[in-house]
Amino acid sequence: MDVRRLELLLALSRLGSMRAVAETLRVTTSTVSQQIAALAHEVGTPLLEPDGRRVRLTPAGQRLAGHAVDIVAAVEAARADLDPSSKPAGTVRVAAFHTAIRDTVLPVVQRLVAAHPDVRLEIQEQEPPEALTLLERDQVDLAVSYDYNLAPANVDPGLEITRLWQATWGLGVPSRSGRTSGTTAEVAAAFADSDWIVNSRHSGDEQVVRTIASLAGFEPRITHRADSLPLVRDMIVAGLGVALLPTGGLKAPGISLRRLRDPVPMFRTYTLTRRGRGGWAPLALVQTLLEQQRRAPDAVSWT
Known part of the structure; x- marks a missing residue:
């Protein structure tokens, strides 16, 4: 099966419409439709069915989208594993909310400058909804988000979560x-x-x-x-x-x-990355440093 077609099917299962998939992945709606039709022909079973003026996944399409989570993640992991870099080097794009940037991310920047100058961060201040959108669109590599124990976030199975403070x-x-x-x-x-x-x-x-x-x-x-x-x-x-x-x-x-x-x-903070990306050396290093930078509640400056 074509991995790109699986990625489109997975995006459709998450976003709910071909138009949303096209806008998110910056392709045409007809491309989405054609590629999913080709995937249905490839697997030999309908993946979509009418739902008013829209379409929805058939039970088979839903099952295949579930498999696609693991397949896409495995491909990402394989790409990371075959990265020829012998040491972490590159730019890691981070989206995080204000307090996390100041108290958790900026100390990591200082440690990178001192010990890993070949790894740099590009930082965007974003609240969780915007950060997650950027992560889903592959416009950032890591999001620092938060939720509450009385209002837990519904984390997409295509993302990996690591608790911080x-x-x-x-x-x-x-x-x-x-x-x-x-x-x-x-x-x-x-x-x-x-x-x-x-x-x-x-x-x-x-x-x-x-x-x-x-x-x-x-x-x-x-x-x-x-x-x-x-x-x-x-x-x-x-x-x-x-x-x-x-x-x-x-x-x-x-x-x-x-x-x-x-x-x-x-109030609970955590990082999110796309499944399969964790093996990329610069991202793995940043993730490790963020975990080491966990702060006790009374050490966080809420200003």
């Missing part, structure tokens, strides 16, 4: 608020009538807010959205609402942090 989060409220303590549900219930502030570029903390609110039996009134933690703090001080904040973060005047327990919201 994690940190506890609590509820940031105006310091003039009445004192509250107890379980997560009990603390959340005390602010059931408040406006809530969530991230504008990532849905994870909104899912956590909705989860803890459901434990307390109310629907949160999500009014404001902001991407910057300093801005979120300013909004809390201004009395615009309450929000999840890292417990190891900056102790801002005008804000009280309510600890949450049973359950404790955990």
